[in-house]
Amino acid sequence: GLSKAKNVVMTEKDLKKIWPKNEWNRRHLQIIFFGREFCPSRNHNLSKCMICSWASTKKRIKLEFSKK
Numbered sequence: 350g351l352s353k354a355k356n357v358v359m360t361e362k363d364l365k366k367i368w369p370k371n372e373w374n375r376r377h378l379q380i381i382f383f384g385r386e387f388c389p390s391r392n393h394n395l396s397k398c399m400i401c402s403w404a405s406t407k408k409r410i411k412l413e414f415s416k417k
């Protein structure tokens with residue numbers, strides 16, 4: 350829900366609109382550390398992640414489960 354972008358460059362642009370410039374570095378690191386600790390990009394469970402479960406559509410969750 351933070352971005353509807355289709356690539357990382359556009360996602361970054363959208364996120365930079367949300368936070369003031371003096372917070373960019375801190376937010377960047379927070380997102381990286383959250384991903385490492387709670388929501389790895391592979392083999393993650395959208396329904397168990399506090400952000401993915403909030404941001405993902407039911408269609409996306411169903412699609413992820415069908416891949417397993």
